[in-house]
Amino acid sequence: MPRKRATTKKRTADADDNSRAARPFWSGTLTFGLVSVPVDLYPGNRTNRAPLRMLSANGEPLSRRYYSQKTEHDLNDEQMVRGFEIDKDKYVVVTDEELERLAPEQSRDIDLRRFVPLEDIPPLHFDRSYFLAPSEGSEKAYKLLSETMAKSGLAGIATFVMRGKEYLVAIFPENGILRAETMRFADEIRSPNQIDLPEKKRLPAATVKKFERLIEKHSSSELSLSTLKDEQTEKLLKLVEKKRKQQKNIVEVEAPEREEGKVVDLMAALKKSLAGKRKAA
DSSP states (O other): OOOOOOOOOOOOOTHHHHHSOOOOSEEEEEEETTEEEEEEEEESOOOOOOOOOOBOTTSOBOOOOOBOTTTOOBOOGGGOOEEEEEETTEEEEEOHHHHHHHSOOOOOEEEEEEEEEGGGSOGGGEEEEEEEEEOTTOHHHHHHHHHHHHHHTEEEEEEEEETTEEEEEEEEEETTEEEEEEEOOGGGSOOGGGSOOOOOOOOOHHHHHHHHHHHHHTOOSSOOGGGOOOHHHHHHHHHHHHHHHHTOSOOOOOOOOEETTEEOOHHHHHHHHHHHHHHHO
16 A cells, blocks of 8 residues: 655644634615615624545545436536426426526615514524624714614614525624624424424423422523533644644645646546555555
């Protein structure tokens, strides 16, 4: 078996990205009635999971491809269409042009439709978190809106279009800034009736008291954010760093040679490299 080539190169940690200031990825205007407030949309969370890439046994990065189940041939974009399954193995084809006609009208407005008590919105409807920050020049109007909503205890329900898709969103003040939570539509929420729960039974008073004491014992007056850690990712990163220092289980794929006017196939280059290593061994 060929020996795997070690490397001392260390991957740059995501800490560099995490230390950078967040940048808005959408800008528009928060509108209701005759009021309009220019705002910028920022992500309220980020993925910090340690990424794992699928490799071949020789360390070659792998990728997924679309292929025909009938011919087992790979397909490119020009050979593929979208289909909606109406029965088993029976589809209605929908073209890109038809999808474009169905797409919502492009808009830069967050259209506030109504205001409701925040506690009336079931948390199950919340999907993803965002921050709405004032655009340059709209700080005063933004502050007035945020403070007024905070006094009222109401959340605004709005719609807006982002990347060709219309979203339902709840907007509410939190510590002087407006939060936005995209919401799941009603037909995306499961009912408890759809879950096969056991029938309710009358519980002995002594058992209820026992559970009450256990909950009280493990209760805290406030949530400590230090407990909200992704321990599995931390353990994985420590394992990767340990192996890096020990030069253990590290593989590196040599870049394919480039000839003038010709690009060498990566798989051919790998086979050639491995064949040379076998002879040397």
